[in-house]
Amino acid sequence: MDMIEAPWVETRGLSKRYGPVAALEDCTLRVERGEVLGLLGPNGAGKTTLIRLLLGFLRPTSGEARVQGLDCRRDSLAIRRRTAYLPGEACVFRGLRGADVLRFFADVRGIPPDPSFQLADRLELDLGRRVGAMSTGMRQKLAVALTIASAASLMILDEPTANLDPSARGVVLDLVRETRARGSTIVFSSHVLSEVEETCDRVLILRQGRVAHSQKLSELRDQYRITARVAGAVLEPPRELAERVRVERDADGSVRCDASGALAPVLTWLAALDLKDLRVESASLRAVYDRIHGEGRPEFRTTAT
Amino acid sequence: MNGWALWKRWVGEARWLWLACAVGLFAFCWIRVWLVTQLTTGSFSIILEQVWEKYEKFSPVPLRHLLTYHGRVGLAFEEPIILFGIAVWAIARGSDAIAGQIQRGEMELILAQPLSRRAVFATQAGVTLLGLVLLASTVWAGMASGIATVHVREERLPSFTIPGLGLDVPVPIGEKRIDRVPMRERTRSAYFMYPTINLFCFGVLLSGLSTLLSACDRLRWRTIGLVSGFVVVQMVLRIVSMASESFGWLRYATCFTAYQPELIVSIAVDSPNDVWSLVLLDGSGQYRRLGPLAFDLILLVPGVGCYIAGLVVFLRRDLPAPA
Numbered sequence: 044m045d046m047i048e049a050p051w052v053e054t055r056g057l058s059k060r061y062g063p064v065a066a067l068e069d070c071t072l073r074v075e076r077g078e079v080l081g082l083l084g085p086n087g088a089g090k091t092t093l094i095r096l097l098l099g100f101l102r103p104t105s106g107e108a109r110v111q112g113l114d115c116r117r118d119s120l121a122i123r124r125r126t127a128y129l130p131g132e133a134c135v136f137r138g139l140r141g142a143d144v145l146r147f148f149a150d151v152r153g154i155p156p157d158p159s160f161q162l163a164d165r166l167e168l169d170l171g172r173r174v175g176a177m178s179t180g181m182r183q184k185l186a187v188a189l190t191i192a193s194a195a196s197l198m199i200l201d202e203p204t205a206n207l208d209p210s211a212r213g214v215v216l217d218l219v220r221e222t223r224a225r226g227s228t229i230v231f232s233s234h235v236l237s238e239v240e241e242t243c244d245r246v247l248i249l250r251q252g253r254v255a256h257s258q259k260l261s262e263l264r265d266q267y268r269i270t271a272r273v274a275g276a277v278l279e280p281p282r283e284l285a286e287r288v289r290v291e292r293d294a295d296g297s298v299r300c301d302a303s304g305a306l307a308p309v310l311t312w313l314a315a316l317d318l319k320d321l322r323v324e325s326a327s328l329r330a331v332y333d334r335i336h337g338e339g340r341p342e343f344r345t346t347a348t
Numbered sequence: 349m350n351g352w353a354l355w356k357r358w359v360g361e362a363r364w365l366w367l368a369c370a371v372g373l374f375a376f377c378w379i380r381v382w383l384v385t386q387l388t389t390g391s392f393s394i395i396l397e398q399v400w401e402k403y404e405k406f407s408p409v410p411l412r413h414l415l416t417y418h419g420r421v422g423l424a425f426e427e428p429i430i431l432f433g434i435a436v437w438a439i440a441r442g443s444d445a446i447a448g449q450i451q452r453g454e455m456e457l458i459l460a461q462p463l464s465r466r467a468v469f470a471t472q473a474g475v476t477l478l479g480l481v482l483l484a485s486t487v488w489a490g491m492a493s494g495i496a497t498v499h500v501r502e503e504r505l506p507s508f509t510i511p512g513l514g515l516d517v518p519v520p521i522g523e524k525r526i527d528r529v530p531m532r533e534r535t536r537s538a539y540f541m542y543p544t545i546n547l548f549c550f551g552v553l554l555s556g557l558s559t560l561l562s563a564c565d566r567l568r569w570r571t572i573g574l575v576s577g578f579v580v581v582q583m584v585l586r587i588v589s590m591a592s593e594s595f596g597w598l599r600y601a602t603c604f605t606a607y608q609p610e611l612i613v614s615i616a617v618d619s620p621n622d623v624w625s626l627v628l629l630d631g632s633g634q635y636r637r638l639g640p641l642a643f644d645l646i647l648l649v650p651g652v653g654c655y656i657a658g659l660v661v662f663l664r665r666d667l668p669a670p671a
Contacts, residue, residue, distance in 0.1 A: 091669065098460060100667035120464050128460035134453025134670060138361065150353035151461045186457070 049112040051076045051197060051228040052097065056106035059092050066092040068252040069106070074230065074245075079223050081243030081260075082232040083328075085336060088249040090232045091131060094199050097230075098128055110197060127195035131202045131232075133186030141170035141177070141185050148189040159192035166214055179206045191218050198222055199230045204238060216242055236328045246328065248335050255335045266303040266326035269310075273298050274317040281312060288312075301326060351467050358475040365440055366479045370486045373433045377490025378497075380424040385500045385531065389415060406590050408611040417500065417534040418617045421491060425543045425609030430487060434551045435579060437483055438476070442558020443571035445472035446662055450566045453670030469563075469659050476555050484548035492537035499528040539616045542623050542640055543609030549647035550607050554579065556654030563658035566668045606646035615640055 052074035059067045067089040074080045082090045095101045096108050099119025108115040110122045135144050145163065149156035163170050166184040174182060183206045190198065200219065204212040219242050223229055233239050239246055240260060248256040273296060280288045280300075288302040288309060302309050306323070313321065393415045396403070400411055413419040424430065446469070449455035458468060504525045505518040554575065561571040582602045589598035589605070599605040616623050625639030638646075 095667070095669075100456075100459065102664075102666060120462060123460060124462040126460075128457075130453070130456045130460070132453055132670060133457065135457060136357070136361070136454060137452075147353055147357060148457075148461065151463060 049109070050074060051078070052080075052108075052110050052230065054093075054096075054106065054108045057093070057096060057103055057108050058105045059096060059101055060104045065252045067096065070249075070252075070254055071106075072247060072254060072257070074228060076228055077223070077226055078245060079219070079229040079231055079243045081239035081246040082230060082249065083234075083236070083239060083246055083332060084249035084255075085234075087251075089252040090249055091201060092252075093249070094128070094201055094230065094232065097199065098123065098126065122197075125195055126197040126199060127190045127193040129186055129190040129198075129200045129203050131205065133182050135174050135182065135185060135189075137175035138173065140173050141168060141181075144174060144185060145170065145189055145192075149192070152193055154193065156192075158194070159188045162188040162192050162218070165218075166211055180208060180211065183207055184211060187215055187218070191222055194225070195227065197228045197230070199232075201232045202234065203231070204233070204235065212238070236332055240328045246331075248332060250335055256331065258331065260328070262303070263326055263328060263331065266301065267306065267323060268326050268330055269300040269302065269313065269321065269323050271298050271300075271313060271316070271321045272296055272319040274319055280309075284308060284312060301330070351463075351471060354463065354467065354471040355475065358471055361444075362441060362475055362479060365437065366483070369433045369437045369483055373430060373483060374486045374490040374493075376427070376429050376433075377424060377487050378494040380427065381421055381491055381494025381531065382498050384417065384420045385498050388501055388503060389417070389420070390503060392420065406587075408608055409614045413610075413614045413617075416617070417531065418539055418613055419610065421495070421535055422540065422543060422610050422613035424491065425487075425540075425547060425613075430547070431550075433487075434480070434483060434547060435554055437479055438551045438555035439558045439572055439575045441472075441476040441479065442555040443562045443568045443575070445469070445476065445559050445562050446658075447562040447565040447571050448568040450668060450670065451568050455667065456670060459667060465663050466659065469662050473559060473655055473659075476559070477552065480548055480551040480555060484544050484551065487547060488537070488540055488544040491540050495531045495535060495537045498531045500531050500534055502527045502529055539613055542616045543612045546607060546609055546612055546640065546644055546647070549644045549651065550603070552651035553603055553647045553654070554651075556651035556658070560654040560658040560661070563662040563665070603647060603650075606643045608640075608643050612640045612643065 050073040052072070054070050054072050057067060057070040058065065070089070070093060072080075082093070084090050092101065096103055097110060097115050099115050099122065102116055111125060113122050115122060136147070139147070141163065142160070145159040146156045149159060160170065163185065166188060168181060168184045168188065172181070174185065177185070183203075187203055190200070190203075198219075203219070204215050207215060216238060219229060219231065223242075231239065231243055240263075243260055245257065245259045246263075247254060279285075280290060284302075287304045288300055291299045291301075293299070300309065300313075303326075396411065396414060404411070407414065409419065414423070446455070449458065455468075459465065504527050505520060506522040506525060507516045507518045509516055557578065558571055558575045561574055562568070565571050582604055585598045585602035586604035588595045589602065590596075612623070615628070619628075622628055622639055624641050626642045626645075628636045628639050630636045
């Protein structure tokens with residue numbers, strides 16, 4: 044495989060089953076070099092399973108996963124030389140002081156510890172304290188510092204802002220953006236939609252172990268939602284709008300239009316209806332997420348027979 | 349990648365446990381040798397001869413060996429405290445190697461670094477085995493320092509020296525004299541190196557088994573429970589196999605059959621050329637019994653086998669999320 048042309052991360056039909064339960068099912072994705080991919084989904088959607096498969100922690104039941112053209116299981120060590128991973132629950136040696144933890148991980152990677160000390164300083168972390176005496180948030184800051192200081196070309200961050208106070212969250216998001224600016228590719232798993240919106244180029248929404256939705260956030264920013272109450276009948280949108288307008292009608296007579304592109308033709312079409320009121324808002328990741336994970340969505344968790 | 353960092357980390361983690369075991373074992377061994385001096389061999393023989401009829405089947409060596417200072421000092425290897433000290437190190441370290449790290453969530457971050465599973469396993473096993481070598485050496489050092497520093501009391505009949513011949517002739521009447529003789533004149537610490545090797549091999553078996561179970565599991569306490577249960581059952585099997593002729597076959601089902609420090613001491617004293625023998629032969633060249641090396645290998649080979657099996661399991665298994 045040509046290493047230059049290969050996507051930074053690629054999975055094809057990747058599945059992981061535990062007995063009858065499918066933790067990840069037929070996952071196909073690509074992450075291009077320098078891209079920040081947001082992974083979204085509720086607990087158990089398969090985000091962490093996907094990450095653990097990429098790191099070679101788990102053996103796939105079927106399918107394949109590659110990082111920079113390397114097979115995630117066979118070439119796991121080579122991949123981890125180029126990858127930094129921040130686990131969802133950062134557990135580090137409780138008997139060590141923060142500074143010793145950073146020195147240890149720098150030693151393991153064969154890099155100087157100074158960058159991680161600087162990051163810890165930026166996160167206002169007291170490195171003289173033993174990890175066992177640190178709060179959950181402080182341990183998270185420590186893990187963030189040692190992960191980002193590695194300057195790896197691929198960063199996999201599993202809920203990097205969990206347990207952090209608002210100002211530390213801001214610093215971490217800044218660090219993610221700076222890391223991206225240095226050219227790293229980032230897989231950013233989170234439950235906080237606004238953070239994903241702020242930092243990611245593309246979002247992948249997982250649902251019950253499957254990829255339910257993938258979208259570039261730049262496209263999302265071009266979208267908007269119109270909610271209107273219509274007194275009379277609702278006409279179908281004209282043919283020229285049909286491809287970029289999706290209409291949903293509620294029982295109470297309200298109409299929701301999710302649309303993209305120029306707003307004026309859509310408003311012209313709506314003006315022809317007997318409108319009682321109208322609200323236009325930019326589309327948010329929340330709306331997309333709710334559409335996929337909101338109530339009434341059909342179940343598609345698969346189980347092996 | 350710097351594997352040396354892992355060595356330093358594991359040594360740092362294990363150092364207090366090792367130190368506690370080492371201090372305990374050294375002190376116990378020294379005291380155990382000192383205790384031997386508190387009871388003269390004559391008094392000891394009076395006690396032992398009274399119970400020998402019942403005790404004989406539990407002893408791998410004849411009475412005459414137990415009534416020597418080699419035999420009495422060598423009995424220390426049968427003391428539960430020594431086995432306990434070694435077992436604590438072996439089980440604690442073995443169980444922590446994989447399952448402990450997974451349970452605490454540390455394995456996740458360690459294996460996210462450019463460290464192979466093989467390196468993690470090998471450094472953990474290396475520190476455990478190195479600690480075991482040093483602990484076994486500490487047992488020997490405790491005994492050797494005891495032998496070097498304590499004096500035994502020996503009762504002597506009064507005697508007179510025949511002028512011109514220089515011969516001491518004991519006089520059976522009169523008050524006995526108590527002499528203080530350095531223990532090193534009655535036994536040699538070198539004899540106890542061989543049972544120390546046997547003790548080390550016993551530790552390898554336990555640590556290997558613990559590491560194997562640890563490599564299969566994600567909960568450390570379960571590994572500790574299983575191996576502790578194994579040790580207790582093996583001890584019970586050993587006792588039952590020795591206590592009853594009809595259950596003698598059980599000796600083939602317990603690893604304690606290969607833990608024979610007292611027998612090895614007697615071989616080191618009586619036939620030093622046989623200390624590295626697989627089998628002992630009688631005067632006509634016929635098989636008499638297994639030799640010290642065979643006992644060591646019976647413990648060592650399964651122990652090393654468990655380590656290898658543990659490595660294979662760890663290389664192949666999924667790394668579960670922290671428990």
